[in-house]
Amino acid sequence: MEETRNSTSGFVTKLPKNIFSGFVVSLIALPLGLGLAMASEAPPISGVIAAIVGGIIVSVFGGSNVTITGPGNGLVVVLLGAITTLANGDLYQGYIATLAAIICSGALMIIIGQLRLGILSDFFPSSAIQGMLAAIGISIFAKQFHVMLANNSIQGDTISLLTDIPASILMLFKPEFNNLVIAAIVGMCSFLIMFFYGKIRNKYFRLVPAPMWIVLIAVGLSYYYELFSSEAYPIESSLLVQIPNKVFSSFPTPDFSNVLTAQFMGVVFVITLISSIESLLSTKAVDKLDPLKRRSNVNKDLTALGIASIASGFLGGLNVVTVIARSSVNVNNGGINRSSNFFHAIFLMLFVVLFQDQLRRIPLTALAAILVYTGYKLAAPRNLKDVAKIGKEQLLIFFATVIATITTNLITGIVIGILITIIIHFLINKNIMFFARNLFKPNILMFKEEVNETYFVSVKNFSTFLNYFRLKRKLDTIPENQDAVIDFSLCNFVDYTVQESLLGYQETFKRKGGSFEITGLDIHGSSSEHPLAVRSLLPFSKKIEIGSKSNLTKRQKDLQTIASDFSWRYEAKKNEDIVTLNDFLFFKIKKVNYTNNAIFDPKAVFKISDVEFSEGEFIARTSVRTTVLTIKLKEEIPKFTLDKEGLLEFVYKLAGFKDIDIPGHPDFSRRFFLIGENPEIIRSFFTDELVLFFESNPYYHVESNGRTLLLMHKERLASIKEIKALLDYGTRLESIISSTKHGEIVLKSPKIKS
Structure with a gap:
């Protein structure tokens, strides 16, 4: 009433x-x-x-x-x-x-x-x-x-x-x-x-x-x-x-x-x-x-x-x-x-x-x-x-539709416009059967992540005006004051109509207090320098290279802005020098293909980048893209891997690793899975202050190879909001570790805003 x-x-x-x-x-x-x-x-x-x-x-x-x-x-x-x-x-x-x-x-x-x-x-x-x-x-x-x-x-x-x-x-x-x-x-x-x-x-x-x-x-x-x-x-x-x-x-x-x-x-x-x-x-x-x-x-x-x-x-x-x-x-x-x-x-x-x-x-x-x-x-x-x-x-x-409409009628004009669009999509992808096989297949996976309640939507195969209704139907169920990440890493082709429509969602979510971020398009070639240009895994021309400055997606431009705010550098191009990542346990049994979208400070102490790696072989082989933060440390620390208790615990135990308990911190031992080669050294390294830091912050996969830390959140590309949170988490963690001297830790204030 x-x-x-x-x-x-x-x-x-x-x-x-x-x-x-x-x-x-x-x-x-x-x-x-x-x-x-x-x-x-x-x-x-x-x-x-x-x-x-x-x-x-x-x-x-x-x-x-x-x-x-x-x-x-x-x-x-x-x-x-x-x-x-x-x-x-x-x-x-x-x-x-x-x-x-x-x-x-x-x-x-x-x-x-x-x-x-x-x-x-x-x-x-x-x-x-x-x-x-x-x-x-x-x-x-x-x-x-x-x-x-x-x-x-x-x-x-x-x-x-x-x-x-x-x-x-x-x-x-x-x-x-x-x-x-x-x-x-x-x-x-x-x-x-x-x-x-x-x-x-x-x-x-x-x-x-x-x-x-x-x-x-x-x-x-x-x-x-x-x-x-x-x-x-x-x-x-x-x-x-x-x-x-x-x-x-x-x-x-x-x-x-x-x-x-x-x-x-x-x-x-x-x-x-x-x-x-x-x-x-x-x-x-x-x-x-x-x-x-x-x-x-x-x-x-x-x-x-x-x-x-x-x-x-x-x-x-x-x-x-x-x-x-x-x-x-x-x-x-x-x-x-x-x-x-x-x-x-x-x-x-x-x-x-x-x-x-x-x-x-x-x-x-x-x-x-x-x-x-x-x-x-x-x-x-x-x-x-x-x-x-x-x-x-x-x-x-545009011209085909105009000419057809003027010379015939509106119905014929719009039909010809649709047919020309379909033919152009075939020519760009050089594969008619790719569209025929996947047109009627479900291509949208959406779920709500438990940790931060972000809605994650993965789009695969292709996304054009022909099957956009499937994506729209999912997006319309997401509250506009929540966070959503739309990932096109598994999508071979995205047309202008879809990207224009998604732009409307971005504006609506922003005004209503949520965030709507699009990831995975930076590995695609585009038909022009326009931010909404057609994107395809097949390169369009030598003039517009994937990852070139004229071809940046909105996410890449946001990364560029973050780098600029800290007077850091940003590199969009692919980098196949992945020796550093292969030193970490997480990537030991995976094939890292390349990194890209890297932002790093002048001394390259902090470096955030997207990583593409492969798991499995032959038919079971899948490609995954994720975002990681690496931190070069001033002094050597013990080698360890810290993760949330769960599936990885079972995998690591099969590989012969045992969970290391920290005395006096039963809640930490219950919530986290900690492994490493020297349990006693690791226990002495995990002081009360460091344990408190991990207990009072969101879960991240944290790994040390002795001189470098590797941090990642999820096995998907991070949104800009998540990248800022990851960077904030990393700088505070580095501050605590760097302040450790003979077992004494002095807490420092964060270096960046979340």
Whole structure:
């Protein structure tokens, strides 16, 4: 009961912020709703209806927290194609037939949500998705650029629309089109407002979003001609927004007459696919913006979006999706829960009811300018540059998807993008059967370690968009305030999509007090110097060597930072000089292959490094990677091995070693297994202070070969947090041992921070 009261109290106290945020979002949603509907060849008010219905229904039934819903940019091309495809020469007929398709699509989205198929969003490679969004942007730009110049007559596919842009520009200089010049100037000025708005730093000016400035200026121009000018308004009515006199009194009736035709079902499938993808990607992106870092229930959200799309379709509105741009505005203005989506819908309804006359004064060229800028942002050259940095193969996937989408359709485009990605993965690994054999095999092992309760996840074979759902399913069960280590030492190939997704987990865990560290990728070659580039055990080129300074993983960069903090050195490259390690009992029966990722002080007293060693032979042979600390001592000490009581005790006893008990310390003798060649010398070395140190600190494998100590924690690569702890433990242990003189020990303070 108390928790319910606190929840209600928190909701009420946050209400003013959510009302304000909803109002700000509505200022953007109004012109965008009108413009997106217009770009789809649907009545302008249908976009606003979708935003109103979506805001009310999804805020009640949805599973997200700070998302805003309404008509989406990605659906413009889809709905335009649907309306023209189902039109049979009559655009209004195409519109009411598309309303039926939207209703059917909504029902399909409810089924997808109820079957918990939101996971399907993880089966799309990131570069192909980026290519699809860029293609949508190009299509929007190509169509709306002509409308922005007051030329509504040009039709055709995306390529022909792009090539006709010069003709639309030249048309404005012909005398017979003088009546269109003012409308075109309004469009171009509106585009400039959108383009330069972000560069204006005046806080009062920025209280009003750029799209609303465009609406206010355009409507103000209309009133100027009506009230103060002797001349007639220079923009003809055909270039102004058309809204029914009684918006909420009569709604169009959806046409289900073609519901069983292949053409209709194809439209339903495309609308559903793109709606689902756009919503899932937007929700995933907005979750990263959520100040409370909550995770949305995407399946519940898909169900709510389906319900909203059905209601919107029956009321004459477009389908409802989650939109990232308006959602980010919501977060930036203090929106903290779903009520901001509700209030954005309420304000939109008030605008339509109270300001119908003003809405009819908005030029279509101004709305088109907003969409031209939207298209430009989706397909901006900077996006192309960002993809190129990740790797040439990602650029190929991106371009293949863009070209296929523009020349065919969205479904064909994304399918080709997926196929190109798979083929490139085959070529990089030079082994098709490797993927075929392992695609359906479980490749994730996860367990919670007892000592420090770290969640350890080992990934083997390969990890790409095809099998990422297995890894994601495991990661989603880990509390975000805990420590997790994801190890790719046994993985031959990791693609960009997986690494990009893991980056989101790292950010979430960090903000919620946990740690999420990725290990094992430093032995892989990469396709570029980008930190998220494709990683493979097969080297990509001679230019980018494994372990080179330009090819460091995040873990390696963190190791470099640790070394820099202590004015130590860091070496990423492999080192096959492993004579020192072979002197230790732990490695006597193991084959050490190499060390790498070494950090060490100028005198090489302390040295932390990753070690790869092999156990067993032939079929039973396995490779293990671990992290060790070696410490060169000032004076010789007894040779010994200290470990936790357990399995190693049994192994050592089989080898003929006996546990050495320390007199007066029964708890130590019970908890630790201590062996060595000279028991009496070892007993005298293990003074009370040294025993107390071991008893009061975490367990480590500690071994002495006389002049050097070897310390390790687990037979896996250590995380950065664990490396800092190991270094702290080692420096304190060295301080105690070095302070020993004739059996007397002086405790010193630690040298480093944990």
